[in-house]
Structures are given as structure tokens and as C-alpha cells.
Amino acid sequence: MAFAADLRLVSLAASVYADAVLNLTPPEALTDPQGRPYFLWDCDLTLTELEERLRDPDPTVQAYFVAKLMRQAKPDDVFRFVTLVKVRTLWPTLVLPHRRSANVRPDSECGSTDAYRCGVLAPRY
Numbered sequence: 001m002a003f004a005a006d007l008r009l010v011s012l013a014a015s016v017y018a019d020a021v022l023n024l025t026p027p028e029a030l031t032d033p034q035g036r037p038y039f040l041w042d043c044d045l046t047l048t049e050l051e052e053r054l055r056d057p058d059p060t061v062q063a064y065f066v067a068k069l070m071r072q073a074k075p076d077d078v079f080r081f082v083t084l085v086k087v088r089t090l091w092p093t094l095v096l097p098h099r100r101s102a103n104v105r106p107d108s109e110c111g112s113t114d115a116y117r118c119g120v121l122a123p124r125y
Helices: 002-021 047-054 059-072 075-081 084-093 112-118
Strands: none
Touching (some): 047 059
16 A cells, blocks of 8 residues: 555656656647647657557557657657656667767768768867
8 A cells, every 4th residue: 555655656746847847848739730749740640549559558559659759759748648667668669769979960971981070070179
């Protein structure tokens, strides 16, 4: 019984934190007139359908849509839909792009031999 109370307290604290700290997209800007979220530009799902898939009993379906959310939504908006606990649970199965080094510009098409000259790698000072 104490565990359930602790869990409710953690959930409440996370909710207060989200309301106070996160910069969430306003509800009126979250979806288009047809009810599709701004970040699901590549599939025709409404916000309600997305939320259903995030609660799907199959963890593979959940992981697919959590990863899509993490790739395409603003980072703060991710936590409007999923908790950090959910992300941690699904982490091994999430398909996310590989991160690049912090000093590499991802938009460059310059060859690696000319990386500093082309501005791909930031000089270290």
C-alpha cells in the first residue's frame, strides 16, 4: 500500500514539474483542423488515435509511436504524452537516429579531409 502512495506522489510531482517547467505547445496549436498533431506529418492519425497507440497492449506498437514522437515532436511535447518511466522502459526497443558528435554540423556535405576548412568541425579553442 505504501508503494502505491509513493507512486501517486511521484506522479503528482512529475505533473507539477511538467506544468511549471516544460514549454508545451498550446492545445490550439497542437493539431490541425482535422485533429492531426503537428508532428505526425508523415502519417494520417488524429491525436486520439496516437494516444490509443501509445496505450496499445503490444510494447512494439508503443515503442514505434514513442520513437516517432521523440523524433518528430518538440522535446517538451513528448512528455505531454509519455512519462520518463515509459521512455526508460521502452528505451532498448526505440528506433532513434544516432547522435553525432556535438562539434559536427549535420547539414554539411563536405568531405572529412576538409572538415575544418569547410566548417563541419568546429575548431577547438
